[in-house]
Amino acid sequence: MTIADAKALSAVDAVTQAIARARQHESFNAILHIQEDRALERARAVDAGEITGVLAGVPFIAKDNFLTFDGPTTAASTFLKDFHAPLQATAIEKLEAEGAICIGKANLDAFAHGGSTENSAFGVTKNAVDQTKVAGGSSGGSAAAVALEIVPFALGTDTGGSIRQPASFNGVVGVKPTYGTVSRYGVVAMASSTDTIGVLTSNVADANTVMEIMAGKDSKDMTTLPDFWSTRSLDGPLKIGLVTESMTDDVDEGVRIAVSSYVESLRSKGHTVEDVSMSLLKYALAIYYVVVPAEISSNLSRYDGIRYGRRATAESLAEVYGKSRDEGFMAENKRRIMIGSYVLSSGFFDAYYLQAQKARTLLINEFNELFSQYDVLVMPTAPTPGFAIGENAHDPVKMYLADIMTVPASLAGLPALSVPAGVDEHGLPVGVQLIGKQCDDGLLMALAQQMEAA
Amino acid sequence: MIHQDVLDSYEMTIGIECHVQLATLSKLFSGANNDARDKNPNTAVSPIDFGLPGMLPILNREAVELAVCAGKALNAEIAEVSRFDRKHYFYPDLPKGYQITQMYQPIILAGYVDAPLLDGSTVRVRIHHAHLEEDAGKLSHYDGYSLVDLNRAGTPLIEIVSEPDIHSAAAAKAYATELHRLMTYAGVTLGDLYHGNMRFDVNISVAKKGATELGTRAEIKNLNSFRSVERAAEYEFIRQVELLESGQRVVQETRGWSDATGKTTSQRSKEDAQDYRYMPDADIPPIVLTKDEVERIQARVPALPQSYRDAWVPLNLDRSVVDALLANQSYAALISSVQVHAGDDAARRVAHWFASAVTQDEEQTAIIASNFSPEGYAELADMVAKNELSSTAAKEVFAELLTSDQAPRSIAEARNLLQVSDESAILAIVQEVLADPASAQSILDIKAGQEKAIGFLVGQVMKRSAGKANPALAQQLIKQQLGE
Numbered sequence: 001m002t003i004a005d006a007k008a009l010s011a012v013d014a015v016t017q018a019i020a021r022a023r024q025h026e027s028f029n030a031i032l033h034i035q036e037d038r039a040l041e042r043a044r045a046v047d048a049g050e051i052t053g054v055l056a057g058v059p060f061i062a063k064d065n066f067l068t069f070d071g072p073t074t075a076a077s078t079f080l081k082d083f084h085a086p087l088q089a090t091a092i093e094k095l096e097a098e099g100a101i102c103i104g105k106a107n108l109d110a111f112a113h114g115g116s117t118e119n120s121a122f123g124v125t126k127n128a129v130d131q132t133k134v135a136g137g138s139s140g141g142s143a144a145a146v147a148l149e150i151v152p153f154a155l156g157t158d159t160g161g162s163i164r165q166p167a168s169f170n171g172v173v174g175v176k177p178t179y180g181t182v183s184r185y186g187v188v189a190m191a192s193s194t195d196t197i198g199v200l201t202s203n204v205a206d207a208n209t210v211m212e213i214m215a216g217k218d219s220k221d222m223t224t225l226p227d228f229w230s231t232r233s234l235d236g237p238l239k240i241g242l243v244t245e246s247m248t249d250d251v252d253e254g255v256r257i258a259v260s261s262y263v264e265s266l267r268s269k270g271h272t273v274e275d276v277s278m279s280l281l282k283y284a285l286a287i288y289y290v291v292v293p294a295e296i297s298s299n300l301s302r303y304d305g306i307r308y309g310r311r312a313t314a315e316s317l318a319e320v321y322g323k324s325r326d327e328g329f330m331a332e333n334k335r336r337i338m339i340g341s342y343v344l345s346s347g348f349f350d351a352y353y354l355q356a357q358k359a360r361t362l363l364i365n366e367f368n369e370l371f372s373q374y375d376v377l378v379m380p381t382a383p384t385p386g387f388a389i390g391e392n393a394h395d396p397v398k399m400y401l402a403d404i405m406t407v408p409a410s411l412a413g414l415p416a417l418s419v420p421a422g423v424d425e426h427g428l429p430v431g432v433q434l435i436g437k438q439c440d441d442g443l444l445m446a447l448a449q450q451m452e453a454a
Numbered sequence: 455m456i457h458q459d460v461l462d463s464y465e466m467t468i469g470i471e472c473h474v475q476l477a478t479l480s481k482l483f484s485g486a487n488n489d490a491r492d493k494n495p496n497t498a499v500s501p502i503d504f505g506l507p508g509m510l511p512i513l514n515r516e517a518v519e520l521a522v523c524a525g526k527a528l529n530a531e532i533a534e535v536s537r538f539d540r541k542h543y544f545y546p547d548l549p550k551g552y553q554i555t556q557m558y559q560p561i562i563l564a565g566y567v568d569a570p571l572l573d574g575s576t577v578r579v580r581i582h583h584a585h586l587e588e589d590a591g592k593l594s595h596y597d598g599y600s601l602v603d604l605n606r607a608g609t610p611l612i613e614i615v616s617e618p619d620i621h622s623a624a625a626a627k628a629y630a631t632e633l634h635r636l637m638t639y640a641g642v643t644l645g646d647l648y649h650g651n652m653r654f655d656v657n658i659s660v661a662k663k664g665a666t667e668l669g670t671r672a673e674i675k676n677l678n679s680f681r682s683v684e685r686a687a688e689y690e691f692i693r694q695v696e697l698l699e700s701g702q703r704v705v706q707e708t709r710g711w712s713d714a715t716g717k718t719t720s721q722r723s724k725e726d727a728q729d730y731r732y733m734p735d736a737d738i739p740p741i742v743l744t745k746d747e748v749e750r751i752q753a754r755v756p757a758l759p760q761s762y763r764d765a766w767v768p769l770n771l772d773r774s775v776v777d778a779l780l781a782n783q784s785y786a787a788l789i790s791s792v793q794v795h796a797g798d799d800a801a802r803r804v805a806h807w808f809a810s811a812v813t814q815d816e817e818q819t820a821i822i823a824s825n826f827s828p829e830g831y832a833e834l835a836d837m838v839a840k841n842e843l844s845s846t847a848a849k850e851v852f853a854e855l856l857t858s859d860q861a862p863r864s865i866a867e868a869r870n871l872l873q874v875s876d877e878s879a880i881l882a883i884v885q886e887v888l889a890d891p892a893s894a895q896s897i898l899d900i901k902a903g904q905e906k907a908i909g910f911l912v913g914q915v916m917k918r919s920a921g922k923a924n925p926a927l928a929q930q931l932i933k934q935q936l937g938e
Binding site for chain 2: 193349353
C-alpha cells in the first residue's frame with residue numbers, strides 16, 4: 001500500500017477502507033484507538049476541495065505518543081489512559097496542513113520503553129508476518145500497521161532503534177533522521193538527547209515524501225535544525241563501510257546472509273563496500289543504557305498525578321506520588337527510572353553518567369573518523385529477526401541486546417534507515433541498516449531508493 | 455540574657471543567596487504572561503509551564519539579556535558559554551518534577567558589590583556567581599487539602615550567590631539594600647518586595663573571633679525585606695552564640711523567619727536534604743554570547759547608584775538625603791540632570807526638596823512624581839536663587855510641580871507667590887509702614903542703635919505685601935529711609 005494507492009481513491013473511500021482494514025486486523029493489536037469521526041470529517045473536506053495538499057486524503061496512523069485530537073494519547077500507559085491532549089504535535093500539524101488524515105493511534109511499549117511492544121499496558125502487538133513473533137518496538141504498532149497495509153505510512157519515534165528495529169522485524173522501511181530534523185513538540189518525551197521523529201512506509205519514496213513535509217525548524221523545539229531535507233539522487237558510486245563487529249557469530253545466521261546479499265547488490269550497482277572496524281561499537285549499548293535511563297528518569301518526573309493522568313487514592317502527598325506512579329507505570333518504566341535515578345544520584349553521577357557521556361563523545365569521534373573515509377556505513381538493523389513473544393520478556397539484558405545495532409547512530413545523532421533485505425529461512429523479514437553523516441539523510445534515501453528499484 | 459562581652463568575643467559570617475525575579479514580559483521558557491500580580495490563580499500558565507506531555511522549553515532571549523545587564527551591575531564577567539541543568543524533586547508547585555536552573559555553567563561569573571554602611575564606610579561583598587533559573591508555583595494550604603497556583607511557575611529568576619564576606623547584621627542589610635538598588639537601576643527587576651520580586655536566603659555561622667575555621671551554618675530562607683534580613687541575622691547570631699556558650703552545637707539546617715515573633719525556627723535539617731540528581735537539560739542549547747553581544751546588551755544599563763554618589767559629592771548632601779534620593783531611580787536621575795544643566799547649587803536645592811518630599815522608608819518605591827523634566831526644577835531653583843520666591847513659597851510650588859506640567863513661574867503666579875522685588879513698589883509700602891504711628895517706637899529704637907528692632911518693620915512690610923515683598927530689599931529700603 002503506497003501513498004499513490006491512497007490518492008487514487010476519494011478521501012472518504014481511502015479513509016473508510018483503511019479503517020475497515022484496521023478492524024479486520026484487530027487480532028494483531030497494532031492499533032489502540034481509531035479516530036473515525038475526525039478522520040471522516042477531514043476526508044469529506046478533502047473531497048469537497050476544502051483541504052488540499054501533497055497528502056490530501058492520505059490516511060496515516062501515529063504512534064500513540066504523538067499528541068493528537070479526537071481520542072486519548074496514552075503512550076500505551078495506564079498513567080495516560082484517559083489523557084486527551086489539548087493540542088497536536090508539530091509533526092501531525094504539518095502533515096494535516098498537507099491534507100493527510102490521521103485515522104488512529106498505534107500501539108507501543110509504554111512511554112516507548114522497549115524493543116518488542118510487549119511493555120504496552122494494552123497488550124502485545126503481533127508481528128505482521130508471524131503472529132507468534134513480536135512486532136519489535138517500541139514503534140511495533142506503527143510497523144505492523146504499514147506491513148499489514150492498513151495505511152501507506154505510520155509515524156514512529158526512534159530513541160535507540162524504535163523505528164528501525166520494528167521496521168526490520170516487519171519488512172518495511174523505517175527512517176530515523178538526523179537528531180533535530182523533525183520537531184519533538186507534542187511528542188511524549190523519552191530521552192531528550194536522542195529522541196527523533198520518523199516514519200515507517202512500504203517504500204523509500206513515500207518515506208521521503210513524508211519526511212520532507214515533517215522536517216524543518218520549529219519555534220517550539222529549540223533543538224530543531226534549519227530545514228536541510230532535500231530529495232537527492234546519487235552522483236556516482238559511493239564508498240561504503242560494512243562494520244565487521246556487526247557481522248560476528250553472535251549475530252543470527254539468517255540476518256548475516258540477508259545483509260551479505262544486500263552488500264553484494266550494493267557492489268553490483270557499482271558501489272565500493274569495504275570491511276571497517278568500529279572498535280567502540282561494543283560499548284554503545286552500555287553508554288546508551290546509562291545516558292538514556294538518566295534522561296528517562298527526568299522526563300517521566302512530570303507524571304506525578306497532580307495535574308493530569310492517573311491519580312491514586314491516597315492519604316498523603318508522598319502516597320499520591322508513590323501510588324500514582326506505581327499504578328501508572330509498567331515494570332520496564334520503573335526499571336529505567338530506577339537505573340536513571342541511580343546513575344544521576346550524588347556520588348554516582350561522575351562514575352556513571354559523566355563517564356558514559358565521555359565515552360559517547362569517543363563514539364561520536366569514531367563515527368566522524370569513519371565518515372571521513374566512507375559515505376555510508378552498513379550493518380544489520382538487529383542481531384535477529386523478530387523473536388517469539390515472551391522469549392525475552394523476563395531477561396531485560398537480552399532484550400536490551402536487541403538494540404545493539406541501532407543505539408550507536410542514536411547516541412551520535414546520525415541519520416539511519418532500515419530497509420528490507422529479504423527474509424530468513426523461516427520467512428521472517430530481515431532489515432539492513434544504512435547510517436550516514438549528520439544531515440546526509442538525503443543521500444541515504446537516494447541509495448536506498450536505487451537499491452529498492454533493483 | 456547573654457552578656458555583651460561574650461557576644462563581642464564572637465564573629466558572625468554571612469553569605470547571602472538572593473533570588474531576583476526578572477522584569478520580562480513572558481516567562482523564562484514559555485510565552486505566558488510573566489506579571490501574575492492580582493491575576494486569578496492559574497490564568498498566566500501555558501502548557502509548557504503546566505508540564506504537559508511533549509512540551510519543550512523555549513528560552514526567553516529577553517531574560518538572557520537582563521541577566522547580562524545584571525552581570526554589569528554586579529561588576530561580573532559574563533560566561534561565553536552557559537548551559538541549563540535540571541534539578542529534580544517532587545512537589546506540587548513544580549510541574550515538571552524538575553526545576554530548570556544552571557548548576558554547572560552559570561551565565562554570570564565572579565563579581566562584587568560595594569555596599570555603603572551607615573558610618574560612611576563600605577563593605578565589599580564578592581559575588582561567587584549568579585545563574586538563571588525558573589521560579590516554582592505557589593501552594594496554599596487549607597483544612598485537609600491544598601491548592602496549586604502555577605501563575606508564578608516559570609517566572610525567570612537570577613539567583614545571586616555571594617561569598618561569605620559579611621560579618622554584621624547591618625552589613626547584611628546594607629548588601630541587600632544595595633543589591634536591590636543595583637537590580638532595579640539596571641532594569642533587571644521591578645524590585646517589588648511585597649510581591650516577592652527579590653527574596654533573600656541568609657547563611658549564617660558564628661565562631662570565636664580569630665578562629666581559623668567557620669562554624670556550622672544555618673540557612674534562613676525566604677526573607678523578603680531588608681529589615682528582616684537584618685533582624686534575622688541579629689537573632690540568629692545570638693541564638694547560635696547561646697547554643698555554643700551552653701555547650702551545645704549548631705545544627706546545619708534550614709530555618710524560617712517570622713516577622714511577627716522576631717524569631718527563626720527550624721524547618722528541615724541536613725539529614726532530610728534531597729538528592730537533586732542534577733543533569734544537563736538536553737532540550738535547551740547552550741547560551742553563547744560573544745564579547746560584542748555582551749557589550750551591546752550592557753550598553754542599555756543606565757547610571758548605577760555609586761555613580762550618583764560620586765557625582766553628588768560636591769553637593770555636600772547628608773547621607774540620609776542621598777539614600778532618600780537613591781531609593782527612587784527617577785529622582786536620582788533627575789537630580790543629576792539638574793546638576794549637569796544648572797549646576798551644583800540648583801541641584802542641591804532640588805535634592806533637598808525631593809528628599810523632604812519622599813518618604814524616609816527606603817522600601818517605599820511608590821512614585822509620587824510624574825513630572826520628570828529637569829528644566830522645571832532647575833528653573834524653580836533659579837527663582838529662589840534670584841530671590842523671586844521665598845523658600846517657603848518654593849516648597850509650595852515644588853509640591854505642585856511634582857505632578858504638574860506647568861512651568862514653575864506659572865504656578866507661582868497663579869498662586870500669587872512671586873516676591874516683589876520692584877523697588878518703587880516696595881518703597882511705597884515701606885513709606886506707608888514708617889508713616890504708621892504703630893511704627894514710631896521701633897523707629898526710635900533703631901535710631902538709638904537697636905538694630906534688631908528693624909525686624910518688626912520688615913515684618914510689617916511683609917504683612918502689607920501679603921508675604922510677597924523681598925525681605926532683604928525691604929530691610930535695605932527701611933535703612934535707607936531712616937537715613938542710615
